[in-house]
Amino acid sequence: MMIVSSLGNLKRTAFPYLLHLYVLCNIIVLANGGGGFKMQKLLEIRDLDLTLDKERILQNINLDVNHGEVLAVIGPNGCGKSSLAYTIMGLKGYEQNGGGIFFKGEEISELSVTERAKKGITLAWQEPARFEGVSVREFLSIGAKAKGRNIDNKDLDWALNEVAIIPNKYLDRNVDDTLSGGERKRIELASILLMKPDLVILDEPDSGVDVVALNNIGDVINDFKNEQMGVILITHSDEMLEVADKAALICGGEIFNVGNPQEVSDYFKYQCIPCEDEDFEKHQGVSSNE
Amino acid sequence: MNDYEMMVDAYKKAGGEDVFSNSDTAHMVLEQDKILGKHEVEGLEINAEKIKTNTIDVKLRIKKGYKIKNPVHMCFGVLPKEGLQKILMDVNIEKDAYAKIMSDCVFPNATEVKHVMKANIHLGSNAHYEYEENHFHGKTGGVEVVAKSNIEMDEGSEILTLFTLRKGRVGKIDFDYEADLAENAKVEMLTRISGYEDDQVKIREAARLNGRNARGLLDSKIAMADNAKAEVYNELTANAPDAKGHVDCTEIIKDNAIARAVPIVEVSHPEAKVTHEAAIGSVDSDQLQTLMARGLDEEEASDLIIQGLLKG
Numbered sequence: 154m155m156i157v158s159s160l161g162n163l164k165r166t167a168f169p170y171l172l173h174l175y176v177l178c179n180i181i182v183l184a185n186g187g188g189g190f191k192m193q194k195l196l197e198i199r200d201l202d203l204t205l206d207k208e209r210i211l212q213n214i215n216l217d218v219n220h221g222e223v224l225a226v227i228g229p230n231g232c233g234k235s236s237l238a239y240t241i242m243g244l245k246g247y248e249q250n251g252g253g254i255f256f257k258g259e260e261i262s263e264l265s266v267t268e269r270a271k272k273g274i275t276l277a278w279q280e281p282a283r284f285e286g287v288s289v290r291e292f293l294s295i296g297a298k299a300k301g302r303n304i305d306n307k308d309l310d311w312a313l314n315e316v317a318i319i320p321n322k323y324l325d326r327n328v329d330d331t332l333s334g335g336e337r338k339r340i341e342l343a344s345i346l347l348m349k350p351d352l353v354i355l356d357e358p359d360s361g362v363d364v365v366a367l368n369n370i371g372d373v374i375n376d377f378k379n380e381q382m383g384v385i386l387i388t389h390s391d392e393m394l395e396v397a398d399k400a401a402l403i404c405g406g407e408i409f410n411v412g413n414p415q416e417v418s419d420y421f422k423y424q425c426i427p428c429e430d431e432d433f434e435k436h437q438g439v440s441s442n443e
Numbered sequence: 444m445n446d447y448e449m450m451v452d453a454y455k456k457a458g459g460e461d462v463f464s465n466s467d468t469a470h471m472v473l474e475q476d477k478i479l480g481k482h483e484v485e486g487l488e489i490n491a492e493k494i495k496t497n498t499i500d501v502k503l504r505i506k507k508g509y510k511i512k513n514p515v516h517m518c519f520g521v522l523p524k525e526g527l528q529k530i531l532m533d534v535n536i537e538k539d540a541y542a543k544i545m546s547d548c549v550f551p552n553a554t555e556v557k558h559v560m561k562a563n564i565h566l567g568s569n570a571h572y573e574y575e576e577n578h579f580h581g582k583t584g585g586v587e588v589v590a591k592s593n594i595e596m597d598e599g600s601e602i603l604t605l606f607t608l609r610k611g612r613v614g615k616i617d618f619d620y621e622a623d624l625a626e627n628a629k630v631e632m633l634t635r636i637s638g639y640e641d642d643q644v645k646i647r648e649a650a651r652l653n654g655r656n657a658r659g660l661l662d663s664k665i666a667m668a669d670n671a672k673a674e675v676y677n678e679l680t681a682n683a684p685d686a687k688g689h690v691d692c693t694e695i696i697k698d699n700a701i702a703r704a705v706p707i708v709e710v711s712h713p714e715a716k717v718t719h720e721a722a723i724g725s726v727d728s729d730q731l732q733t734l735m736a737r738g739l740d741e742e743e744a745s746d747l748i749i750q751g752l753l754k755g
Contacts, residue, residue, distance in 0.1 A: 242732075242736055244732055245728070245732070265735075266732060266735040266736055267735045267738060267739065267740045267741070269736075270735065270736050270737055270738040271738050274736075275736050275737060276736045278729070278733065280729075281733070282727070282729040282730045282733045283730075284730060284748065284751050285751055285752050285754075286750070286751030286752055286753065286754035287747065287748075287751040295734060295737045295738075295739065295747075296737035296738055299737055299738025299739055300738060327751075341733075344737065348737060348738070
């Protein structure tokens with residue numbers, strides 16, 4: 154919790170209730186320099202660089218995500234979207250080379266995956282892992298139990314119903330290759346609903362699922378929003394963009410623009426110059442940056 | 444407490460079920476070379492005899508057509524820290540009979556105990572036999588288990604064997620199971636072992652699919668950590684038309700553990716087919732990172748993955 158010196162001055166003036174509000178909500182912070190109040194960002198990425206095997210994967214990434222906000226990340230295959238997700242989650246092999254990642258105001262770059270998860274960040278993979286011998290029941294409870302919360306049958310039923318999976322047909326099945334990729338994706342989302350993190354990173358939740366499941370995934374993302382979770386949604390799907398509050402276009406490992414999801418998507422589809430183009434630098438800034 | 448009570452108590456403390464007071468459940472309790480208890484049910488005969496020091500001869504028969512409702516519990520064990528127990532076993536599951544044998548082996552205090560089992564098993568036509576061997580060892584790793592089985596299967600018979608170490612350290616395990624299958628017979632041999640420190644595991648499972656349409660599955664899942672070593676030899680031979688089999692060996696290693704998997708598949712009939720898969724490696728990083736992204740630390744995540752593998 155960050156408290157700056159001018160807070161005491163305010164407390165002595167006409168706004169003592171602000172301190173109480175601050176403590177209770179842990180959201181409002183005083184801006185540095187005494188310039189007023191603003192909502193603390195859930196996630197702030199500043200000047201992030203990532204180099205893997207001497208190849209620059211991400212460069213000078215700056216992004217913010219607020220509580221209850223969905224940031225869609227779009228861009229061509231291989232542009233660095235998943236690498237960004239892995240870097241935020243802190244996966245092995247994706248240690249940033251520069252810049253900072255701030256979660257609820259705290260620099261988390263040096264934290265392990267587990268520590269970041271315990272702070273309230275989680276990631277759903279594009280291709281969810283299979284777990285031989287681990288039941289859906291057990292898998293669903295893992296995130297919540299790691300946060301010290303017990304899960305009962307009612308919770309399990311609720312989470313599976315939210316992802317349109319019939320509980321009594323699935324709870325005792327294993328999260329292995331007897332489930333389709335789409336089923337495992339939905340079960341992974343259910344596990345996140347029960348975990349109740351503050352920030353969810355969804356790496357292409359729309360890939361390999363049918364239209365009905367796609368709508369359902371959109372509903373679940375709205376559930377995340379309603380729970381005031383922030384969401385980073387990596388996607389190629391226009392349908393998924395409908396749930397986003399803003400979108401960022403990544404090209405060649407750099408943020409090309411950030412703004413209204415539909416406008417950014419349209420720009421990507423109809424106007425975007427291939428990243429390899431030698432005039433790429435000139436085209437940056439064509440659309441509005443955040 | 445007499446020897447029988449001590450043995451049953453040790454078995455229950457190790458995690459075994461309380462089955463010995465149930466009159467519908469057949470059982471036998473052997474401690475080293477002492478026959479401590481025996482209970483039969485209709486259709487089942489058990490005869491046990493001490494034939495020399497530390498050696499007991501056991502004959503088990505399921506009579507023709509009888510289907511034994513409850514699993515038969517055979518409780519073997521050595522309670523002192525040191526000792527030898529040698530079991531010579533003849534099992535005869537007659538035509539159309541069915542039984543499930545739970546062989547529970549308890550060595551809770553072992554620092555230097557050797558348990559030897561030599562079994563000859565015969566399944567009559569269409570007989571069905573499930574053999575589940577659960578071991579409850581102590582923490583010291585002072586147990587050496589040597590088990591050798593020859594299984595002869597008549598037409599249409601089925602056998603399922605499952606070995607699981609339920610508690611404690613492996614110590615040293617050396618298994619050698621062989622099965623010969625006639626027409627339409629089916630064998631499944633499943634092994635689940637987790638070893639650590641300086642445990643040693645050696646498993647040889649062999650099935651010969653000699654009859655038309657015989658089926659075989661040899662499936663081993665082994666997890667080794669620290670300085671433990673595992674060698675798994677799965678041999679499947681298909682000699683007859685439509686005989687089909689599969690060998691699957693998965694071994695996870697951590698630390699300085701060493702694992703070796705040697706699948707041997709041989710097909711000598713053009714209409715037979717045998718497949719095999721063998722995988723040795725560390726814990727899958729995708730699985731590990733998924734669980735860590737839910738808040739488990741690496742050790743907790745690794746344990747959950749290994750326990751899942753051994754259950755699978």
